[in-house]
Amino acid sequence: MTGGGGGRQRVRTARGRTVASQRWLERQLNDPYVRRARSEGYRSRAAYKLIELDERFGFLKGVGAVIDLGIAPGGWSQVVRRLRPKARIAGIDLLPVDPIDGVAILQLDFMADEAPALLSQALGGAADLVLSDMAANTVGHQQTDHLRTMALVEAAAAFAVEVLEPGGAFVAKVLAGGADNALVAELKRNFTTVKHAKPPASRKESSEWYVVAQGFKGARPPA
Structure with missing residues (x-):
């Protein structure tokens, strides 16, 4: 150098x-x-994206149970552990992730049929916050890459609706332009507020944005 x-x-x-x-x-x-x-x-610079989003929206305040979708390499769960050390955390990723104290980690495809139940089991119940930093592997075709990533976001949002406690929040990475109209409409039906943001730690040239949905309205059905 x-x-x-x-x-x-x-x-x-x-x-x-x-x-x-x-x-x-x-x-x-x-x-x-x-x-x-x-x-x-921290294991990655992505940790500061979550820190900056939380500084703006405050979704980590008082959380006791968090699910981290696309956890690798673990920076977001590290942030949660430091800011909310008593919170229960479960994460999932196709890639191997080095252990994080206090975090249950599943090496599994989130889109696998058994993944939602295993995540809930690993967490030990309902969640206050669902985080998703997932993105599909790119193939170099912009429209295809966008569709593949948004399919993951939609699956993550549907999962959040199933596992969140009333008042909970959902934070997910989307691409330039934010979540599409259908997904935003669905989030607005289920959450009090839905905002888009690009934290300073997200590189200017990057196409990533984040959607932050807070105040989950739905009451979960009794077990």
């Missing part, structure tokens, strides 16, 4: 490294959120 004295760091060209990978590495080295995550012990 070159650079120093607090200036921008540059990565020397290495054999076998593509231009795209070199640019990614330089961006990581010069990203203040990446440096902050390392110094504060």
Whole structure:
């Protein structure tokens, strides 16, 4: 690497490294959120997206049970553990996730038929908050990628309606333009407020936004 004295760091060209990978590495080295995550012990810079969203909307206040969809590598659950250390947390991801103290982690496809029941079982009951940082693997076709990711968001929203306690909240990553009209309408039927936000930690060039639905209206049926 070159650079120093607090200036921008540059990565020397290495054999076998593509231009795209070199640019990614330089961006990581010069990203203040990446440096902050390392110094504060978070597994990824995404932790600050949740922190900033919570600072704006306050959905972590008083929560006692949280489900983290797309938990890998674990930054969001780390935030919940630090801010609400007594909360029960269960997370799920296709990717392996290193253990997090106090968090039940399932390595499983959220879209698998058995996933919702196993998540509820791992949590030990209903949730106050459902978080979703899930995104579909991209195939390079914008419309297809959008549809695949929004299908995950819709599944996460339907799951939230099933497991949330009255007054609970749902926070999910969506893409540029936010949740589509049908999903927003469904969320408004089930939650008191529905907002879109792009936290400062989300890179400007990124297409991601977040939908924050609070004040779940539905009373869950008795078990």
